[in-house]
Amino acid sequence: MNGTAHSVIVVGSGPTGLLLAGDLAAAGVRVTLVEKRPHGISNLSRAFVVHARTLEQLDARGLADEIEALGKPLGRLRLFGGLTIDLTVLPSRFNHLLVLPQYEVEKALERRAVEAGVSFAYETEVTGLVQGADGVTVQVRRGDGEPGELSAAYVVGADGMRSSVREAVGLPFPGRSVIRSVVLADVRLAEQPQDLLTVNTVGDAFAFIAPFGDGYHRVIGWNRAHDVPDDEPLGLDEIREIVRLALGRDFGMHDARWMSRFHSDERQAPHYRVGRVLLAGDAAHVHTPAGGQGMNTGLQDAANLGWKLAAVLNGRASEALLDTYEAERHPVGRAVLRSSGGIVRMAMAKRPWTRAGRAVLTGVIGRVGPARTRAVGQVTGIGVHYPAPRGSHALVGRRVPDIALDGGTRLYEALRAGEFVLILPQGETYKSGAVRVAHWASGRRTALLVRPDGYAAWATDAPAEGGVKSTDFPGEFAGYSLR
Template sequence: MAERVVIVGGGPTGLWLACELRLAGVTTVVLEQELEVDQHSRALTVHPRTIETLALRGAHRQLLAEGGRIPSGHFAVLDSRLDFGPLDTDFPFTLTIPQARTTELLQQRAEALGADVRRGHRVTECKDDGTAVTVAVEADAATYELEAAYVAGCDGTRSVVRRCADIPFEGSRFTALGTLGDVVLDDPPPGPVTSRWTMQGTLMIVPLPAGRHRIAMHSPEDATTEWPGELTLDEFRERVRRVTGSDHGMHSPSWLSRFGNTSRLARHYRKGRFVLAGDAAHQHMPAGGVGLNVGVQDAMNLGWKLAATVLGRAPEGLLDTYHAERYPVGADTIEHTQAQTSIMMGFSPQGAALRSLLGTLIAERPQFRDALAERLSGLSVRYPAADGAHPLTGCRAPNLRLSPTEHLFDRMEDGRPVLLDFARVEGFDAGSAGDATAHVARYRCPRPAEHTRPDWAGVSAALVRPDGYVGWASQETDAAALTHETRNALATLHGSGQGSIR
């Protein structure tokens, strides 16, 4: 099937990409080599922009119901936490929920939308002949092949797809390690999150379901390029004691692990009929819990572009913008996680002074605090815009109130771009853009929308992309000129194929 997309990797990134492709009507197969969802996953944090991403499709409610809400985040485990309250979002908090549960919920959604999710199916080879990709698969001691229009590598840092595509994975080997344990604590510390930094180590403790706690920490001996072997409970207990003075009654570990700050970035996120997302595209220290989040947001950016390409309605070069927009985000993620690693591992008087200075700036300088919070939460991402474009172009669109009863996110659940007419230009009708409005949802506000955001106050019309970013906006006040601008914006971003309009 030439219109089929094969996704290799059934974690949150691959499953969200499957959801987006199926929402657009693309035949989608997900191949995951593990038979069961891995219960021992490092990711525990869902950041505000990822909640927004799910909310754009109405897929966030169960995570909100099950996840613990923390109204702040940390940068390098500094004592001064980042308050998410001032952020311009409906979700000014992080959710703590095990990645295994997030994966289960996203698989349920993908399958409900019609994705063919195959667990226990291992991809051994992929060959791109220029017109299609042949995927070789092993399952139940048998082999078979699939033909796909595109193959998406969402299969982690050791990606088979990246190897088959011969895409370099560039960066540096680890120079620092961390340790992690999911354990039972008979005497847990109070509060939803405990964090501490001393000359003996950096530590965070977070409650998990079923009476367990996760402890993640760095110790002075972790500044190494040598792998010390498997982590034992006795070693982990001693490390915790050095920092807190107690092991908090630690016992019954369900998982003990080490991790490092190896940092690598794929040179190309797209090569021919191969695309990469998530850990297959970028590897970094899991500082701040951003990894899962960046992967899901990769998938959101890629999904609508890949679907439009497969279905033959993408304008020229649309799929190439995936690399252009997401590669810098991967590079930025590596930069700030490496910076956090350096601060967390600064077990010296100089390191303590740096932590004190940064903590003071966070506490006393709201602009600095909010900038770090926006960066950590994913809300600061902005994509490049053409010269002369409206300042909103490339920015995420907040959940604007369009009428007394409806918000923007309500209009985006079907995965189509939304053309907003703010009813400010007499004689303008978005429908007059003709075929360019195919596959686009049009919404005319019954009265000028109320905006508490000055940057939206004078906007006449805007096109919000399926991933929730502004593709085009205008303050034009002439109806004919605004119609012309609208037609060009739609054709450039979404093509002008045939389709229903509602």
């Protein structure tokens, strides 16, 4: 394992793998990103929504403004049953949903990864791996068919639902197929839909339409009454019929450049870490497309894992810090399974009593503030928080918004250094190289320590006389020395 003590192999060059690899390389870790496909960004990706919390994470990497300029913001989302979700009330700089194809996100993340120094190994398929006391050896098959080996201190599987890394460590992927025979197509439309995102369900039919921005629209549809295998031939007439059933008309769709049929699963690995091997994104959890949470959840997995893995490899934390990745993100994956599955089941409610239940629930979400806030927070990621030690300040484990800092800067600009940020009352000082120091632009007296992923690690409303000292922090943050 010579020369691998400070290195990571990331398997899978989708959004999750690209963000993670870029974070690690930016922190000085040697990273090899392994991908079995040839190099290229595919426009056949299914994700079309970037949520507020993901945009905040991209902002902490200097990418959000670029991404925002490419997409189309949507402040209100109209769903089934007349339910309208107002996103403009989100406590975020990004108080909207961004309609943007996944490949645009991948382009930005790939460029960042290349600039940070990530080494790419395309047309390289993982066929197995062996863990040792000091690292992992990964067996691969290259594009020419020749076998080979790669070694690193850690391996992260971000290689999707059929993860070779997950299979290699023997982790099951329990769950089930929720929807079969979902159809996808990229088409041109003779009529433009009234809404930026068009979605509805009628009877057995569901349809979703979103623009690519290049004259084509992505159509997703499902007809419960037409349940056929994934390899059943698919024609444009079938897609038109599903859209007419769900939306009342087919908008004159024509010139399909791509069509496909697939099934949607709900699955989650029981663990996200096995020794020196970790899972992220679809390799760890898959859900229905409802709510557009798949890509977003994977990117937030990567944001949680990257700084922790870098801290361990850079000697600033013990391996115990890696256990917090599963402890924090596994419950989030489980919650996304519940919420996305719940949306699908409500949308496709068939029996009179389930439709009545849907009407009651949508009414509650639409009229009751706390219920609406919780639902919007779950889907957008803004409401996600992590467990805090008993007796901690109320902010610990919570997402920290983009606080205005003294000098005209913002918290998420300060987080671009990839370090903890200590926000102090004006006039207070802290002398240590372990954290980055900033001050509130307001007169607030709270001292707040923010993790590199934008969550609160420690806080106090009453700094000790003489200001905050290193001894005020917990001696260790799950193995990360803050002193």
